[in-house]
Amino acid sequence: MTFPETKYVNESGSSLRDSNQTSKFTIRTSCSAATGIDPKYDYSQLGETWSAPKIFRIPSEVESERSDLYTDRYVAVMGGGMGSADICAGSVVYLIDLENNGEIYGAEANSGPITIVDTTPDGVMLADGSLEPTPHGSNISNALPSPAIVITPDTAPGISWRGAMVYFNDLEGKITKINLSSSTKHGAELFDQTTLFNLEANTSNSRYGYFGMDAGIGKDTNDFWLFGGTGNFSNLGGVKTGMDNILYGVKDPDFPYFKHLNSVIVPSEADGSFLRKAHKGANNANRILNSCLDKTGETAGECPTNADAGWVIHLDTADDMKYRKMSGAPKLFKGQVYYPVYQPPEGANKCNVGDAYICSAEDECGNNTSNQLDQADGADYGKNCSYIRQGILSEIVVFGDQLFANVAGPSEDEDTLYQTDAIKGEPTSNRSNWRELSN
Numbered sequence: 303m304t305f306p307e308t309k310y311v312n313e314s315g316s317s318l319r320d321s322n323q324t325s326k327f328t329i330r331t332s333c334s335a336a337t338g339i340d341p342k343y344d345y346s347q348l349g350e351t352w353s354a355p356k357i358f359r360i361p362s363e364v365e366s367e368r369s370d371l372y373t374d375r376y377v378a379v380m381g382g383g384m385g386s387a388d389i390c391a392g393s394v395v396y397l398i399d400l401e402n403n404g405e406i407y408g409a410e411a412n413s414g415p416i417t418i419v420d421t422t423p424d425g426v427m428l429a430d431g432s433l434e435p436t437p438h439g440s441n442i443s444n445a446l447p448s449p450a451i452v453i454t455p456d457t458a459p460g461i462s463w464r465g466a467m468v469y470f471n472d473l474e475g476k477i478t479k480i481n482l483s484s485s486t487k488h489g490a491e492l493f494d495q496t497t498l499f500n501l502e503a504n505t506s507n508s509r510y511g512y513f514g515m516d517a518g519i520g521k522d523t524n525d526f527w528l529f530g531g532t533g534n535f536s537n538l539g540g541v542k543t544g545m546d547n548i549l550y551g552v553k554d555p556d557f558p559y560f561k562h563l564n565s566v567i568v569p570s571e572a573d574g575s576f577l578r579k580a581h582k583g584a585n586n587a588n589r590i591l592n593s594c595l596d597k598t599g600e601t602a603g604e605c606p607t608n609a610d611a612g613w614v615i616h617l618d619t620a621d622d623m624k625y626r627k628m629s630g631a632p633k634l635f636k637g638q639v640y641y642p643v644y645q646p647p648e649g650a651n652k653c654n655v656g657d658a659y660i661c662s663a664e665d666e667c668g669n670n671t672s673n674q675l676d677q678a679d680g681a682d683y684g685k686n687c688s689y690i691r692q693g694i695l696s697e698i699v700v701f702g703d704q705l706f707a708n709v710a711g712p713s714e715d716e717d718t719l720y721q722t723d724a725i726k727g728e729p730t731s732n733r734s735n736w737r738e739l740s741n
Contacts, residue, residue: 341409349392352447353381357400358454358466361484361492363408368484368492371464376400377407379468379482381446382415392445393420395470395480408493411570416493418470418478419580420444423504426581434578436585440474440503447473448514448631451528453558458519461558465492469554471511471530475503476584477552481560490560495568495580497587499552499611501532507546510534513631513697520666521637526557527612527665529639533627538694539646539656541625545618549628549641549661550590551668552612563587590614597668599686605667613668615661617643624648629658630697630707638662638671638725640705642695643687655712658695659687660705662725676722690720700724 309325339346355378362373378398385392394415397407406415419426421439428434451469455461465483472478477499481490503509512535515528531549534540562568564586568579593611595604598619606613617626630642641661647654662671675688693709700706707720 341412341414342405344406344409344414345396347382347385347391347394347415348396349383349385349445350447351380351383353383354449355380355398356450356452358452358482360397360407360465360482363411363492365492374464375402375407379450379452379466381448381450381470381472383445384447384473385443385445392447393418393472395446395450395468397482411493411572413571416480416495417571417576417580418444418446418472418476418495419577419584421474421476421581421584426577428578429574434581436581438500438502438585438587438589439581440476441505442474442503442510444472444474444476446470447512451515451517453517458558463558467558467560469498469515469517469528471515471528473511475501475509475511475532476587477501477515477528477530479554479560483560485559487559488556488561489567490562493570494560494562496561496563497584498528498554498563499593500584500587500589501548501550502589502591503532506542506544508532508534508537508540508542508544508627509547510536512536513628516632516634516639518634518665523553523666525553525555525666528552528554529632529634529665531628531632531641533629533644535627535629538627538629538644539652541646545623545625545627547617547627548590549615549617549632549639549663550594550612551639551663551665552590552594553606595668597663597670599670600668601670601673601686603669605669613663615663615668615670617661626659629694633698633700633705634665635700635705635724636703636726637665639665640698640724642698642707644694655692656694658690658693658709658720660690660695660698660707661687671725674725691717693718695720 310322312324359374360377361368367373382392382394396415399405399407423439425433425435453467463483463485468480481494509532515530529551532547564583566583594614595606595610597613598616626645629644633640643659646656670686672688693711696708698707
C-alpha cells in the first residue's frame with residue numbers, strides 16, 4: 303500500500319521530539335459487501351449498544367396494507383451504537399420486530415438495517431468508479447451511540463398519521479430525520495430519510511455527538527425544536543488547538559410531516575443510487591454555523607427569525623479557551639434547556655479533576671440564563687455557566703420544579719448529588735410524555 307506522501311507517528315511527550323505532528327489517517331475496506339446473512343437477521347453492523355431502544359407501532363411494510371391499522375406492528379428503534387471495534391458497525395438504525403422473533407423490520411427494502419452514511423471530506427468512491435464530491439463531509443468515523451427522538455401521535459398534538467417520525471444525531475455531527483409513519487405528504491414513503499443539519503464536526507474541532515437530543519414545540523413560535531450539544535466523551539480531559547464544541551437549538555419547519563431536503567430524494571438502500579444520493583444529501587444539508595444565529599455569551603438580544611434555522615452557542619472563544627465539552631444529554635423544562643458541561647483542569651497534570659457546570663439557555667431564543675441558577679459559594683461564572691463543583695456532571699433529571707444530577711469525583715460526599723431549583727417558566731399543561739418548551 304503506497305501513500306501519496308510521508309506519514310508520521312510521533313507520540314513522544316519529550317520536548318526534543320521531531321516537530322512533525324502525527325498524521326491522521328485510516329485504512330478501510332468496503333462496508334457494503336454482502337455478509338451472506340439473511341438481511342432479516344443481519345445484526346453484523348451492530349456495535350456496542352449504547353443507544354437505548356424506543357418502542358412504537360409502525361405501519362405495515364407492505365404498501366397495500368399500510369392504510370389498515372390492524373396490520374401495524376410493535377418495533378423497537380435504536381441506533382447501531384458505538385462501532386469502535388469495527389469500522390463497518392454503528393452507523394445504522396435498527397428496527398427490531400418485537401412480534402416476529404426479532405427480525406429486522408424493513409430488511410427487504412433497506413437490505414437489512416437503515417444505513418446512515420459515514421461521510422468524508424475526500425468524497426465517496428462509487429461502485430461504477432465515479433467519485434461523489436463531499437467537501438462538507440466529516441473525517442470522524444461515524445456511529446449512532448445516542449437514543450432517537452421518537453414522535454408519535456399519542457405524544458404530540460395535531461398528528462393525523464400513524465407510526466413515528468424519528469430523529470437521530472450521530473457521532474460525526476449529522477442530524478437525520480426518518481419517516482416511519484403512514485404519512486405520504488410531500489411524496490413521503492415509509493423508511494425515507496433526509497439530513498436536517500450538519501454540525502460541521504471533524505477531528506480537529508472535536509465536535510463529537512455522543513449524547514442524544516431533547517425536543518419540544520415552542521410556545522411562542524409553535525415550531526418544533528431539537529436541542530443538543532457536542533464533546534468527546536471518550537476523552538473528557540482532552541485539550542487541543544482548534545477544539546470548538548457547541549450547544550444548539552434547531553428547528554424542523556416541516557414537522558409533523560416528512561419532506562425531502564437538500565435537492566435530493568434519498569431512496570432505500572436496495573436502490574443502486576442510494577450511496578450517491580445519501581452522500582449528496584448529507585453534503586448539501588444546512589451547516590449549523592451558516593444557518594443559525596450565534597448567541598455565544600449573550601444574555602439578551604435578538605432571537606432567531608424565520609430566516610434562521612435556530613441558534614448556536616460556542617462553549618469556548620479565542621479569548622476564553624478552556625476546552626469545554628458537554629458531559630451529558632440536555633434537558634428541556636419550562637422554556638429552558640439545561641446542558642451539563644465539563645471544563646478540564648488547567649496545567650499539565652492529567653490526574654487533576656476538572657469542573658462541572660450547568661449551562662442553561664432560553665429554548666427559542668438561545669439567550670444564556672445560567673445566572674438565574676444557584677451558584678456555588680465564592681465561585682465565578684465560567685463562560686456565563688453555573689459552577690457546580692469539581693467533577694463531571696451527569697444528565698439532569700427533573701422532578702417537580704427541581705433539577706437533580708450526579709457529580710462523579712473527586713470524592714463521594716453529600717455534594718455528589720446535585721440539586722437546585724429550576725428557572726421559573728411559564729406553566730402550561732403536559733401531554734403524556736410530550737414536553738412543550740414552556741411546560
